[in-house]
Amino acid sequence: MNILGNVVEHYVLLSAVLFTIGAIGFLVRRNVLTQLMSIELMLNAVNLTLVAFNRRYIGDMNGQVFSFFIIAVAAAEAAVGLAIVLSFYRLKQTVFSDEADQLRH
Amino acid sequence: MTAGNVFFAVCSIAALVGAMCTVLAKNPIRGAMGLLLTIVGIAGLFLKLNAQFLSAIQLIVYAGAVVVLFVFVIMLLGPDAGANKGDREPSAKLARLLAGGLMAVVSVVTLVLVLRTAGAPQRFGHVSDQHGSVEAVGQQLFTKAVVPFELATALLIVAVVGAIAVARSRHQVRKEKQSPSPTRRFFHGPLHPRDAGRPLTGEEL
Numbered sequence: 001m002n003i004l005g006n007v008v009e010h011y012v013l014l015s016a017v018l019f020t021i022g023a024i025g026f027l028v029r030r031n032v033l034t035q036l037m038s039i040e041l042m043l044n045a046v047n048l049t050l051v052a053f054n055r056r057y058i059g060d061m062n063g064q065v066f067s068f069f070i071i072a073v074a075a076a077e078a079a080v081g082l083a084i085v086l087s088f089y090r091l092k093q094t095v096f097s098d099e100a101d102q103l104r105h
Numbered sequence: 106m107t108a109g110n111v112f113f114a115v116c117s118i119a120a121l122v123g124a125m126c127t128v129l130a131k132n133p134i135r136g137a138m139g140l141l142l143t144i145v146g147i148a149g150l151f152l153k154l155n156a157q158f159l160s161a162i163q164l165i166v167y168a169g170a171v172v173v174l175f176v177f178v179i180m181l182l183g184p185d186a187g188a189n190k191g192d193r194e195p196s197a198k199l200a201r202l203l204a205g206g207l208m209a210v211v212s213v214v215t216l217v218l219v220l221r222t223a224g225a226p227q228r229f230g231h232v233s234d235q236h237g238s239v240e241a242v243g244q245q246l247f248t249k250a251v252v253p254f255e256l257a258t259a260l261l262i263v264a265v266v267g268a269i270a271v272a273r274s275r276h277q278v279r280k281e282k283q284s285p286s287p288t289r290r291f292f293h294g295p296l297h298p299r300d301a302g303r304p305l306t307g308e309e310l
Contacts, residue, residue, distance in 0.1 A: 002106070002107065002110065003226065003228065004110040004113055004114065005109060005110055005112070005113025005114070005117075005153060006109070006110075006113075006228050006229050007226035007227065007228055007229065008226075008227075008229070009223065009226045010113070010117075011150065011154070013216070014117050014120065014121070014150075016212070016216060017121065017124075018120060018121070018124050018143070020208065020209065020212040021121075021124040021125065021127075021128055022124065022128070023208050023212075024128065024205040024208050024209055025127065025128030027201060027204040027205045027208055028128075028201050028202060028204070028205035029128065030201070031133060031186075031187070031189075033133045033136070033175065033178065033179060033186060034127070034128070034130070034133060034136050036175070037127050037133075037136050037137065037139075037140045037175065038127065038128060040140060040167070040171065041124050041127060041128075041140065041143060044143060044144065044147050044167070047147070047159075047163075048147055048150060048151075051150075051151055051154050051156045051159060052154055054154075054156070055154045055155060055156075055229055055232070055236075056229065056230075058230060058232050058233070058236065059233075059236070061236075061237070061241055061242050061244075061245040062245070062249075064156050064158070064159050064237055064242050064245075065242060065245045065246055065249075065250050067156075067159055068159065068162065068242065068246065069250075069253055069254075069257055071159075071162055071163065071166050071167070072166075072257045072260065072261060073257075073260065074166075074167075074171070075166055075170060075171060075261070075264075076260055076261055076263075076264035077264075078171045078174055078175070079174065079264050079265060079268040080264050080267055080268050080271070082174055082175065082178045082268070082272075083267070083268035083269070083271040083272035084271055085178060086178060086181070086182075086271075086272045087271050087272060089182055089185070090274065093185065094185065094188075095182060095185065095186055096189075098193055098194075098197060099193075
C-alpha cells in the first residue's frame with residue numbers, strides 16, 4: 001500500500017480515466033458549455049500525464065515546460081470558445097450544439 | 106500508509122468526483138464547480154509530483170481565470186444556459202449514446218490490455234528540491250523554450266483580440282447609428298406626422 005501515488009502507473013491510470021470521462025462527456029452532452037468543460041478535463045488529464053512522466057527524469061524539465069504551454073493554449077481556447085458560445089446564443093437563443101445547423105441548410 | 110499516500114488518494118478521488126460532476130450535471134453551474142474540484146485535485150497531484158510551479162500556475166490560470174470565465178458566461182446566459190429542449194431528431198440521442206458507449210468500451214479494453222502486459226511498477230527515485238521549482242522551469246522556459254514562449258504570448262494576444270471581436274455585439278453598434286442622441290432627435294426629427302417616414306436633410310432646415 002506504501003506504493004500508492006509513488007509510481008508513474010497510478011498517475012497515468014488516473015489521467016486515462018479522466019481523459020475518458022472528458023471524451024465521453026464531449027460526445028454525449030449537447031450543452032456547448034458542458035462540452036467546453038469536457039475539453040478542459042481532457043487537457044488537464046494530458047497535463048497530468050506529462051508531469052507524471054517528467055517526475056521520472058531527474059534534472060529535465062521538458063515535460064513541465066510542455067505542460068505550461070498546454071495550459072496557455074487551454075486558456076486561449078476557453079476564451080475563444082466562450083466568445084463563440086456567446087455569439088451563437090445571440091444568434092439562436094440557445095446553447096445546444098445540435099441547433100448549430102447553419103451550414104446544413 | 107503514509108501522509109503522501111493519503112494525499113494522493115484524496116486528490117485523485119477529488120479529481121474523479123469533480124470530473125463525473127462536470128459531465129453529469131444538468132445545471133452548468135454545478136458542472137463548473139465540478140471542474141473546479143478536478144482542477145484543485147490535479148493541482149494537488151502536481152504538488153505530489155514535485156511540480157510546485159505548475160501547481161501554482163494551474164490554480165491561478167484554471168481555477169482563477171478559466172472557471173471564472175465559465176461562471177461569467179453561465180451567469181450572462183441566465184436560465185437558458187441549462188434549459189433542455191428535447192432532441193430534434195429521435196435518432197440523435199441514440200447516436201450520442203452509441204458514440205459515448207463506444208468510447209467507453211474502447212478505453213476499457215485498451216486499459217485492460219495495457220495493464221495485462223505491464224511490468225512491475227518502479228518507484229519514483231529521489232529528486233532534488235530544485236525539480237519543478239520556479240527557477241528550474243523558468244531556466245528552461247527562457248533558454249531552450251524561448252521561441253515557443255514568445256509564440257505563446259502572440260497566441261494569447263490573438264486569442265483575446267479574437268474573443269472580443271467574436272463576442273462583441275454588432276447589433277447594438279448598428280442601433281446606436283440609427284438613433285442619434287436625444288438632443289439631435291429633438292432638433293432634427295420630423296416636425297409634422299406626415300414627415301415621419303422621411304428623414305430630414307440639412308438643406309431642408
